[in-house]
Amino acid sequence: MLSGYLPAVVFVALGGLIGVVFAGLNFAFGPTRDVPHKSDPYECGLPSDVQQGFRFGISFYLIAMLFILFDIEVIFLYPVAIQLKAFGVFALVEIIVFITLLMAAFVYVWRRGALEWR
Numbered sequence: 001m002l003s004g005y006l007p008a009v010v011f012v013a014l015g016g017l018i019g020v021v022f023a024g025l026n027f028a029f030g031p032t033r034d035v036p037h038k039s040d041p042y043e044c045g046l047p048s049d050v051q052q053g054f055r056f057g058i059s060f061y062l063i064a065m066l067f068i069l070f071d072i073e074v075i076f077l078y079p080v081a082i083q084l085k086a087f088g089v090f091a092l093v094e095i096i097v098f099i100t101l102l103m104a105a106f107v108y109v110w111r112r113g114a115l116e117w118r
Contacts, residue, residue: 062114073102 077098080091109115 059114059117063117066109066114070102070106073098 077095080087080095084091084095
């Protein structure tokens with residue numbers, strides 16, 4: 001019964017062993033000189049000049065939340081799309097209703113100007 005898991009266990013153990021070996025080789029033979037500018041903050045190809053009191057605008061958070069919301073809703077479509085033949089016509093109708101509501105919400109957010117970067 002558990003012998004079916006043996007290849008997976010060997011694969012995970014071998015992957016872990018290779019990771020430990022490469023990390024040890026890097027530690028043993030890798031460069032050790034410390035360069036001061038390596039510890040400077042760096043983001044998006046530009047040095048960060050953001051101070052501690054810097055605040056992002058609400059539009060940044062709104063767009064991020066909308067992206068996550070619509071992304072998760074689209075992810076829910078994947079299992080139904082895989083098993084659509086098994087679920088039948090009922091699932092197809094439900095998915096059409098779901099996509100219609102999703103598009104209505106998207107158009108509402110778009111018309112309200114929530115996707116405009118200000």
